[in-house]
Amino acid sequence: MLIAEGRKHFLRYGLGGAVAEKIAEDAGYSRGALYSNFDGKEELFLAVIQQEQALHLNFLRSLLNDEPSGKKRLKKMRDAIADLMTDHDWVVLRAEFEAGALRSERIRQSFVEVHRQQLRDGSELIRDLLRSPEVTSSLKPEDFITVIINLAHGLAVTQRILGTELSQKNTRSLIQSLFDHLISSA
Template sequence: MNAESAEPARRRLTRAEAKARTRALLLDAAARVFARKGFTGASVEEIAEAAGFSIGALYSNFGSKEALFLELLADRQTDRIAEAAQMLECHPSGTGEAAAELGRLLIDVADKDTDFAPLQAEFWLYAVRNPEVLETMAANLRTPRRALQQVISTSLAQQDAPAEVSAEAVATVVAALFTGLVRQRRIDPASVPEELFGDALKWLFAGINASGAAPSGTE
């Protein structure tokens, strides 16, 4: 048996698999180039070259630099939500263990994911000045927001929250709370200790259960 026949035959990627691989490589390259040059400073040519593809491949997969960045942002948010959901599967919401795990997740994002923070701020300013981009940004981030809504819905059911409480509204509050505390932690780390996010969530859910009223704007 020669070496060639001994090696297992490599399965050829399907068209869908090849497309998914190309997108993943472009996203990985974009994350590196954006981190180094910023959103405005990075060019599609540099990103495509870093990924080993043509500019045409980038445009055929994402359509624009803005769409590429928004996909990167949505993927990161989805990953964080999946992490939070996994934590809550191990430790039901409302427990000290769940609060501690969620607090550590926030600290990890605030203290370790420092390259992406300035990019988010830069892109937010860019989107605010370009309404069509802001609309696309809102649409892209609805998918991870729906995933968060599912996690919140489970938490509300576990805690027997009033039926009229909207999981969508609570998910919006939780997302804003997380984002705000991450930014505050980066500005003044001592003001956002590890346990604060978990404590804030306990206060939020305790308030929901105590009031029995839906958050404002959900009627």
């Protein structure tokens, strides 16, 4: 409950603007209950990020496990990554995480850990995709996932800032094209 309420507050107010006492109150807990579960607002924010990462990874894994065809798995993964990278809430949380990492050494260290785990997990998914004779890439899985994560997120942040100038549909299409350029099916 605290993580869900923290997520709402971080999306609305950002890490700097969210107030731990208000999060606890809105979740139906006392301030002490929040601090008995988390060292503070930053640790709660990191729990939100870790939960988001786990949900995304589990979704991608289940999506790929349900499909035996390499071509179809590739398309499903491409579309799921484009959806994720253009999801408003994830774009905002990830950007807030990045900004926090630039301001706080503790958050920076957590960002490094989460980013490394994201690269490991993403590389594993790409490696699994590349086991199919129908799917090829000129990039190593680690390089592929690094490019996709960083370029796709950058596009999504720019789209959120520009609004109508660069539509979400265009951003999604650009991410899909990038994905298709870096990995393809026979």
